[in-house]
Amino acid sequence: EDQVTQSPEALRLQEGESSSLNCSYTVSGLRGLFWYRQDPGKGPEFLFTLYSAGEEKEKERLKATLTKKESFLHITAPKPEDSATYLCAVQEASGGSYIPTFGRGTSLIVHP
Amino acid sequence: DVKVTQSSRYLVKRTGEKVFLECVQDMDHENMFWYRQDPGLGLRLIYFSYDVKMKEKGDIPEGYSVSREKKERFSLILESASTNQTSMYLCASSQIQGATNEKLFFGSGTQLSVL
Numbered sequence: 338e339d340q341v342t343q344s345p346e347a348l349r350l351q352e353g354e355s356s357s358l359n360c361s362y363t364v365s366g367l368r369g370l371f372w373y374r375q376d377p378g379k380g381p382e383f384l385f386t387l388y389s390a391g392e393e394k395e396k397e398r399l400k401a402t403l404t405k406k407e408s409f410l411h412i413t414a415p416k417p418e419d420s421a422t423y424l425c426a427v428q429e430a431s432g433g434s435y436i437p438t439f440g441r442g443t444s445l446i447v448h449p
Numbered sequence: 450d451v452k453v454t455q456s457s458r459y460l461v462k463r464t465g466e467k468v469f470l471e472c473v474q475d476m477d478h479e480n481m482f483w484y485r486q487d488p489g490l491g492l493r494l495i496y497f498s499y500d501v502k503m504k505e506k507g508d509i510p511e512g513y514s515v516s517r518e519k520k521e522r523f524s525l526i527l528e529s530a531s532t533n534q535t536s537m538y539l540c541a542s543s544q545i546q547g548a549t550n551e552k553l554f555f556g557s558g559t560q561l562s563v564l
Contacts, residue, residue, distance in 0.1 A: 371552060380453075380539050380555030381492075424492070428551065435551060436482075436507070441491035 340364055341427050343440035350447050353414050358443045360425030361407040368428040370408050371437060372401050375422045384410075384423075415447045452476075455540050455556035462563050468527040470559050472540030481523035482541040482553065483507075483515065492539065498523055530563045537561075 344359045362370070369388050373381035385394040387403040394401045398419060400411040410423055422444045426437035456471035474481065483495040484507075494507030496515040504515050512534060516524045523542075527534055537560050541553040 369551065373553075373555075378558070378560075380541075380557050381553070382555070383552040386552060426553075436494065436497060437551075437553065439492040441489065 340438050341425060341440040343425050343443050345443060346441070347444045350415055350445070352416055352447055352449050355413045355415070357412070358410040358423055359407060360440055362427045364427055364429040366430035368430040368435065370403055371426040372410055373424040373426065375424055381424055417447045417449050420445055420447045453540055453542055453554050453556040455559050457559050458557065460559055460561045462530050462561065464531060464563060466530050468530050468561070470525040470538055472523045472556055473521050474542040474554070475521065476542070477520065478542040478544055480543045481517065483523065483525045484539045484541065485536040486539055487536050495525065532563050535561060535563045
């Protein structure tokens with residue numbers, strides 16, 4: 338069973354059509370939750386880190402939120418340049434290892 | 450900004466060849482990682498290193514080995530390449546564990562094809 342599950346796997350939006358991506362996790366204690374953006378043929382780029390339930394972070398049209406079981410990446414009035422794969426990763430607090438576990442990603446396409 | 454450089458963008462190798470993938474980071478990071486990324490499977494950790502000459506197995510180490518002789522360089526070695534090792538390989542680095550923001554910095558990736 339995956340510790341980190343992202344949904345949907347793929348999402349197609351029209352330009353300006355707001356939506357949300359979901360990342361649910363099952364680790365026993367959360368040290369940090371990370372969002373990355375990955376463009377085709379490139380490595381992932383860091384977007385946000387969230388540490389505790391109720392925390393929110395914003396960057397341009399993106400807003401990340403965190404609860405005790407999941408995180409949402411809200412995209413407001415998206416543009417075609419927001420098209421990318423968005424990856425969520427979770428760091429578990431227990432066990433002594435800080436290696437993040439990644440979800441499988443959500444592929445977002447924004448049509449003009 | 451941190452820069453993580455992978456030596457090759459594309460590689461084509463033959464089955465049975467020994468393959469070296471090189472990665473260099475320029476921000477004095479302690480941690481370095483090798484992932485492979487396959488469609489539908491996401492990022493899977495092969496090996497990581499938290500110090501020079503130290504290495505730890507990740508989730509899928511079989512068929513791979515690593516070398517970290519210098520802090521800035523982390524090499525992934527495929528001892529005898531097989532077709533099921535065709536994949537995108539991503540190197541990453543991060544600050545020491547316990548830092549306030551342990552985000553990963555990724556290289557651009559190496560697309561390896563084993564024929």
